[in-house]
Amino acid sequence: MARVYVSSIIDAPVAKVWAKVRDFNALPRWVPAVRESRIENGEPADKVGCVRDFYLQNGDHLRERLLGLSDYDMFCTYSILESPMPLTDYIATLRLTPVTDGDKTFVEWTAEFECAPELANDLVTGIGTNVFQAGFDSLKRLMVG
């Protein structure tokens, strides 16, 4: 089991950050690597069980299923159904927690998956850096002003 954990602080109130990331179909609006996304079968993006079908800037195609969404706890859990990455059993959670001291947001993004042992380091670094941290850096820019 490989595990990715990346966390950061966004200098904006938690409600504002959550409004941005709770939309399961909104990756192109805040994750730079994602070019376009749609929800299959015309379902609402906050329907648990819905599937987002999306493309990266490099043309890679992925499908992910929404497993859990909580406006109360401010987290979103999803799994990968299809991707070009050599991994299986991928489940990830994006979670927000308020920082009361300064009215900021603590963001945590975790993923667990199975893969060939010799590929684990590269996959963990690639996902953590190019997707999760890149997403956080983008949120920081979007939340300014």
Added chain:
Amino acid sequence: MVRIVKSTVLNAPVEAVWAVLRDFNGHDQWHPAVADSIIERGYPSDRVGCVRKFHLADGSELRELLLTMSDADMAFSYCLHETPVPLLNYVAHVRLAPVTDGDRTFWHWESRFDTPPGRESELKTMVAEDIYQGGFDAIRAHMGLGGQA
């Protein structure tokens, strides 16, 4: 039932902050409200079930019981046994998490308690500001960290 949640970010690695906070008897070293503290019966301060007996600057005595302690989660919980301040059924949870972006620490401190009727607001403010926020600021000073992250 009053509920308090306070959280902050410290400019220090989570291991360094946990090393300070996991000592259940160490609060008199850094919290300005605590004058002195001992663990009863000579127990180690990381023995779940131990009781810390401490005095505030004004001389009032409190006893708190360690309910849980986890190095894996960097978290502990405690409850108030005896206190001259009417915080009833008080249970508090402290947990730390790493902020990998910048090698900092997220610190979450929450509690629930009852109060005599009419004193909810006063006691909530006292715990949230004097104890929790005051504790955040005191740890920054104790560890020689900069101001708000």
